[in-house]
Amino acid sequence: MPPASTQTRTRLSRERSRARIVAAATELVRERSYAELNVGEIMDRAGIGRTIFYRHFDDLGQLLLTTGREAIEELYEAQVELASTRSGDDAGAIREAMARAVAVYMAHGPVIRAVVEAAAADQLVAAGQEPLRRRFDELAESLLRASALEAGRELGHPAETARALNLLNESYLLDAFGREPRVSAETAVRTLTGIWIAVTNP
Numbered sequence: 001m002p003p004a005s006t007q008t009r010t011r012l013s014r015e016r017s018r019a020r021i022v023a024a025a026t027e028l029v030r031e032r033s034y035a036e037l038n039v040g041e042i043m044d045r046a047g048i049g050r051t052i053f054y055r056h057f058d059d060l061g062q063l064l065l066t067t068g069r070e071a072i073e074e075l076y077e078a079q080v081e082l083a084s085t086r087s088g089d090d091a092g093a094i095r096e097a098m099a100r101a102v103a104v105y106m107a108h109g110p111v112i113r114a115v116v117e118a119a120a121a122d123q124l125v126a127a128g129q130e131p132l133r134r135r136f137d138e139l140a141e142s143l144l145r146a147s148a149l150e151a152g153r154e155l156g157h158p159a160e161t162a163r164a165l166n167l168l169n170e171s172y173l174l175d176a177f178g179r180e181p182r183v184s185a186e187t188a189v190r191t192l193t194g195i196w197i198a199v200t201n202p
Contacts, residue, residue: 018056020046022067030110030179034064034117061118061125068115071108072132075101076139082196083139094200095193102173102188109177116174137163147200165199 024045028037037060043050057063082097105112119126140162148155155161169192176182 014055017046017048017052020048021053021056021063025063025067026111029064029067029114034060034114034121037114059122061122061128064111064115064118065125065128068108068111071104071112072115074104074108075112076132076135078104079136079139083143085143085200091193091197094196095189098192098196099185099189101169102177102185102192105173105177105188106181106185109174109181110179113174113178116170133166136166140166144200151201161199165196168195 021042024042025037028042028045039053039060040050042060042063043053053063057066078097078100081100082094085093085097115125115129119129137159141158144155144158144162144165148158172192173188176188
């Protein structure tokens, strides 16, 4: 059995190489679409031999899911914040939640875009994304149901409305920040805040 110091060095080396691969992929998705990515170029950018890639990831789809996990969790936290708002809250609570979501796309838009592109092309990535989509949709649905209940009104098809709103958010934010920012963060926040207020407080 190797000494503990050797095991520690090996583990640190594995962690460093994995981090370099993720960093290289993060850089490249700012320059290319998912369809243009390849393992060789990522490993060249990382400065590591190509075979090392497969010690960490099965394929590009798994790499992108790993790379996008932090951004997706940050988005989920923003959605939790949004779902905690109620119809009696002022617009500031919804605006704050939207500002968090916009900030995530400002920081990670190209990575999120690449994950969405990968899901469209790779069934395994799509399958990995589906539970995440359900989490987001269920949170939005809980907000819509609570808002309708507090306002004493009926909301037809809350689950589909939630899904539509989340798809709208994603499509809009990908268009705005999936490559270079197309609009300012403030414009995006105001736009999405207005839409969500219109739906939750008609």
